[in-house]
Amino acid sequence: xxxxxxxxxxxRASLHRVDGDGATARVHAxxxxxxxSARPSVVGDLTAGFREKALALSTSIDEVVNIQSVPAAVxxxxxxxxxxxNAVCWQALGVLDWASxxxxxxxxxxxxxxxxxxxxxxxxxxxxxxxxxxxxxxxPPVTSLLPETHIxxxxxxxxxxxxxxAWQRLRETPDYPPRAVNFISGPSRTADIEQTxxxxxxxxxxxxxxxxxx
Amino acid sequence: MxxxxxxFKARSREKLADANLxxxxxxxxxxxxxxxxxxxxxxxxFPAIRDAAAAIRARTLDHLDLYLEEFERNATARGxxxxxxxxxxxxxxxxxxxxxxxxxxxxxxxxSMVSEECALNDALEAAGVQVVETDLGEYILQLAKEAPSHxxxxxxHKSKDQVSDLFAEKHNLPRKTGIPELCKEAREQLRPHFASxxxxxxxxxxxxxxxxxxxxxxxxxxGRMCTTLPRVHVAITGIEKVVPTLEDIATLMRxxxxxxxxxxxxxxISVTTGAKRQDxxxxxxxxxxxxxxxxxxxxxxxxxxxxxxxxxxxxxxNHCPVYQSVGGHAYGWVYPGPMGSILTPTYVGLENAxxxxxxxxxxxxxxxxxxxxxxxxxxxxKLREKxxxxxLKPRTxxxxxxxxxxxxxRPRIYAMLTQIAARVLAVMGSSDKxxxxxxxxxxxxxxxxxPAPQGKTFRELYKSARLSETQKLG
Ligand code: SF4
Numbered sequence: 001x002x003x004x005x006x007x008x009x010x011x012r013a014s015l016h017r018v019d020g021d022g023a024t025a026r027v028h029a030x031x032x033x034x035x036x037s038a039r040p041s042v043v044g045d046l047t048a049g050f051r052e053k054a055l056a057l058s059t060s061i062d063e064v065v066n067i068q069s070v071p072a073a074v075x076x077x078x079x080x081x082x083x084x085x086n087a088v089c090w091q092a093l094g095v096l097d098w099a100s101x102x103x104x105x106x107x108x109x110x111x112x113x114x115x116x117x118x119x120x121x122x123x124x125x126x127x128x129x130x131x132x133x134x135x136x137x138x139x140p141p142v143t144s145l146l147p148e149t150h151i152x153x154x155x156x157x158x159x160x161x162x163x164x165x166a167w168q169r170l171r172e173t174p175d176y177p178p179r180a181v182n183f184i185s186g187p188s189r190t191a192d193i194e195q196t197x198x199x200x201x202x203x204x205x206x207x208x209x210x211x212x213x214x
Numbered sequence: 215m216x217x218x219x220x221x222f223k224a225r226s227r228e229k230l231a232d233a234n235l236x237x238x239x240x241x242x243x244x245x246x247x248x249x250x251x252x253x254x255x256x257x258x259x260f261p262a263i264r265d266a267a268a269a270i271r272a273r274t275l276d277h278l279d280l281y282l283e284e285f286e287r288n289a290t291a292r293g294x295x296x297x298x299x300x301x302x303x304x305x306x307x308x309x310x311x312x313x314x315x316x317x318x319x320x321x322x323x324x325x326s327m328v329s330e331e332c333a334l335n336d337a338l339e340a341a342g343v344q345v346v347e348t349d350l351g352e353y354i355l356q357l358a359k360e361a362p363s364h365x366x367x368x369x370x371h372k373s374k375d376q377v378s379d380l381f382a383e384k385h386n387l388p389r390k391t392g393i394p395e396l397c398k399e400a401r402e403q404l405r406p407h408f409a410s411x412x413x414x415x416x417x418x419x420x421x422x423x424x425x426x427x428x429x430x431x432x433x434x435x436x437g438r439m440c441t442t443l444p445r446v447h448v449a450i451t452g453i454e455k456v457v458p459t460l461e462d463i464a465t466l467m468r469x470x471x472x473x474x475x476x477x478x479x480x481x482x483i484s485v486t487t488g489a490k491r492q493d494x495x496x497x498x499x500x501x502x503x504x505x506x507x508x509x510x511x512x513x514x515x516x517x518x519x520x521x522x523x524x525x526x527x528x529x530x531x532n533h534c535p536v537y538q539s540v541g542g543h544a545y546g547w548v549y550p551g552p553m554g555s556i557l558t559p560t561y562v563g564l565e566n567a568x569x570x571x572x573x574x575x576x577x578x579x580x581x582x583x584x585x586x587x588x589x590x591x592x593x594x595x596k597l598r599e600k601x602x603x604x605x606l607k608p609r610t611x612x613x614x615x616x617x618x619x620x621x622x623x624r625p626r627i628y629a630m631l632t633q634i635a636a637r638v639l640a641v642m643g644s645s646d647k648x649x650x651x652x653x654x655x656x657x658x659x660x661x662x663x664x665p666a667p668q669g670k671t672f673r674e675l676y677k678s679a680r681l682s683e684t685q686k687l688g
Pocket of ligand 1: 473523524525526527528529530531553580583584585586587588590
């Protein structure tokens with residue numbers, strides 16, 4: 001007998017599983033129902049809620065009126081923090097006018113040497129101030145991971161109350177489920193040495209959100 | 215990891231005298247205990263969320279075979295390969311076979327307690343594969359050739375100065391003294407490994423039946439690196455980690471970071487499903503998932519089943535007065551604290567960890583804070599009963615108890631003996647009314663004092679109080 005059969009056999013014996021008792025159907029029905037458990041209520045304005053929680057996670061936030069204003073905001077952020085004006089971005093952002101704001105932008109996946117990565121997000125969670133990104137041909141996860149600075153473009157309409165709503169939205173996507181779903185809550189950190197919080201463990205030192213209002 | 219649980223008492227004595235460790239453990243209480251309390255207070259309906267989390271885990275265990283089959287079906291449909299391992303040796307064998315199959319020279323690892331159960335690094339190194347731990351704490355331990363002392367903060371027992379010395383020696387670089395500089399140095403040392411590794415190994419905090427996904431929570435981002443950059447990803451986890459749906463993950467994620475590190479949420483939650491898709495520019499080409507039994511099925515269906523609800527948050531150890539005093543190494547295996555006092559004897563044999571179920575005051579702090587409502591003290595008590603029933607208790611203890619039972623059933627003799635004892639002990643007490651060294655009870659008075667009795671037994675006092683009471687009434 002294979003290990004698989006042995007393990008499942010031991011489980012069935014311990015649980016006194018009887019074939020044909022309808023348990024399989026109940027399990028499928030339970031999964032299919034996607035039932036929600038008790039959760040905290042997320043009240044008030046979602047954007048304000050997201051902003052407060054994200055700031056508490058050491059994410060910084062800027063706000064712009066429309067997507068065309070993003071390059072100017074990125075340029076301003078980079079120069080204010082004395083960061084390089086070279087960056088890489090996800091494909092959809094490549095069409096924006098970066099050059100006239102002094103940013104040299106390459107629309108390709110980030111590599112080891114890239115210092116700034118600009119991405120969009122799939123959605124954001126107000127309850128915790130979290131960004132949710134999906135992997136895909138044009139949305140490579142490396143761009144939010146390898147560079148020391150991650151800038152995320154978030155549209156106000158993408159903010160949902162809680163993780164439950166984020167999962168519901170995910171189920172409606174054509175490529176569901178993607179290879180990787182990454183929830184990002186602020187810059188990478190560690191407290192392994194003497195329990196002292198330090199940023200930039202392996203991932204970005206900075207996470208900056210540009211909130212697009214329209 | 216090598217088992218040394220039988221040395222619990224000796225190692226505890228060592229640890230109590232370790233000033234460095236004692237300072238770190240104090241700080242842990244401040245950070246993790248207070249952090250948990252603050253974060254839990256943010257949830258207005260915390261008791262209901264905790265009930266729900268416990269119910270999710272309990273429900274899954276009651277249907278474990280079916281949820282595992284569902285998980286396997288969905289994971290396989292998305293291009294992952296699921297392996298079943300009955301023992302930790304099987305895990306090592308499977309990983310080494312995969313390493314050979316894919317011609318793997320170097321492995322980067324993100325923190326996995328299950329791989330510690332297996333002593334996987336030793337097996338891989340014996341097979342000629344280089345293994346690099348990438349969680350900062352685990353990396354430090356790998357350099358120092360030490361074992362983790364906490365499941366969430368593995369290197370909590372080490373001081374910054376010790377890390378400075380270690381890095382200076384192993385990296386051959388000028389000695390750094392600031393914590394940010396030390397972290398940066400580790401980052402720079404590890405970065406090239408992520409890019410050059412052939413295989414990434416991770417654990418899984420949960421696996422999701424609905425989608426066939428594995429999920430890891432990290433703060434550093436090394437978990438994302440290990441599961442994104444190498445061409446092979448192997449996730450190793452216990453069979454009990456399955457949950458039915460993504461909604462269940464939302465509930466559990468409200469509790470795990472709060473109870474683990476006192477965070478509302480961890481920096482990264484990464485859910486991976488299947489291998490790299492055709493058009494993807496990153497992600498592993500091969501994704502293997504290993505499900506370990508390793509003693510878990512022994513807990514199913516019996517009075518210990520509740521233990522399998524554990525989500526490995528570490529709150530029980532952070533709140534345990536015994537862990538707070540001796541730290542994790544004294545427990546002698548992968549899992550310390552109350553959860554370890556139950557898991558170690560059940561996974562590696564009660565006879566190999568006799569002290570652990572007794573390393574508790576049964577104060578129930580652990581049971582109160584456990585996010586999935588595991589009645590840890592009850593389970594420890596059950597293990598003690600089992601020890602007794604199997605004759606695993608030391609002779610002196612069994613005889614002592616037998617003697618006590620015999621006298622307790624004979625009130626006159628009992629009264630006489632206790633009268634003598636109360637008087638003798640009263641005389642033995644020093645000026646501060648404490649007995650510092652009890653003959654035949656040295657083990658007890660070695661670490662604490664026994665308050666000396668007043669000289670009369672309770673029954674004597676009760677009798678005379680009753681007498682004066684009736685005289686007054688009369
Ligand atoms: S037993 Fe409970 S408190 Fe302890 S690690 Fe497991 S889930 Fe956390």
